[in-house]
Amino acid sequence: xxxxxxxxxxxxxxxxxxxxxxxxxxxxxxxxxxxxxxxxxxxxxxxxxxxxxxxxxxxxxxxxxxxxxxxxxxxxxxxxxxxxxxxxxxxxxxxxxxxxxxxxxxxxxxxxx
Amino acid sequence: xxxxxxxxxxxxxxxxxxxxxxxxxxxxxxxxxxxxxxxxxxxxxxxxxxxxxxxxxxxxxxxxxxxxxxxxxxxxxxxxxxxxxxxxxxxxxxxxxxxxxxxxxxxxxxxxxxx
Numbered sequence: 001x002x003x004x005x006x007x008x009x010x011x012x013x014x015x016x017x018x019x020x021x022x023x024x025x026x027x028x029x030x031x032x033x034x035x036x037x038x039x040x041x042x043x044x045x046x047x048x049x050x051x052x053x054x055x056x057x058x059x060x061x062x063x064x065x066x067x068x069x070x071x072x073x074x075x076x077x078x079x080x081x082x083x084x085x086x087x088x089x090x091x092x093x094x095x096x097x098x099x100x101x102x103x104x105x106x107x108x109x110x111x112x113x
Numbered sequence: 114x115x116x117x118x119x120x121x122x123x124x125x126x127x128x129x130x131x132x133x134x135x136x137x138x139x140x141x142x143x144x145x146x147x148x149x150x151x152x153x154x155x156x157x158x159x160x161x162x163x164x165x166x167x168x169x170x171x172x173x174x175x176x177x178x179x180x181x182x183x184x185x186x187x188x189x190x191x192x193x194x195x196x197x198x199x200x201x202x203x204x205x206x207x208x209x210x211x212x213x214x215x216x217x218x219x220x221x222x223x224x225x226x227x228x
Contacts, residue, residue, distance in 0.1 A: 041221065044203070
């Protein structure tokens with residue numbers, strides 16, 4: 001119930017293409033769904049987040065699509081760039097002090113020049 | 114002016130030793146966390162700490178203990194280190210608002226290697 005599943009495990013995209021990463025969760029009590037980006041040797045950094053009262057959120061080239069009934073959400077990176085090459089984590093959380101923060105297993109994205 | 118800073122960045126030590134990792138945040142947050150990232154990049158929360166309230170992940174061995182001298186610091190003490198403790202440990206912080214999650218800000222990690 002606490003798991004967040006993420007796919008694909010790795011993704012290779014050509015420069016200018018669209019990168020799509022999918023996540024699914026079981027616990028309907030989750031009410032916050034962030035995406036984190038991690039570069040080698042660095043900590044995860046918040047990229048974009050969504051709450052379940054909206055179905056889509058866009059920030060620049062990054063868009064989260066959220067399907068509450070299917071308990072799925074996805075990250076779309078438009079016009080992917082080599083600088084986007086990193087590991088991406090989806091996460092889900094509910095209430096209180098974040099102790100119920102659960103990360104997906106991560107997707108390693110490589111954008112070819 | 115790093116928001117969440119951890120020291121040391123690298124820690125190499127022998128099995129059986131006791132070690133500490135320090136974490137400081139200058140964001141004014143009142144909740145801090147420790148995460149373990151294994152070799153497969155899987156991130157798992159170990160502790161969250163808010164206003165003296167410690168929430169422990171029950172899978173964390175009691176050899177691991179967080180210590181918070183004040184709201185801006187949450188250090189991690191590890192006793193009797195084992196080979197399986199080798200990982201990258203991340204400290205994070207957030208502003209806690211009961212019932213409303215806030216994003217977590219991570220440090221750059223401490224890579225712990227047990228010989």
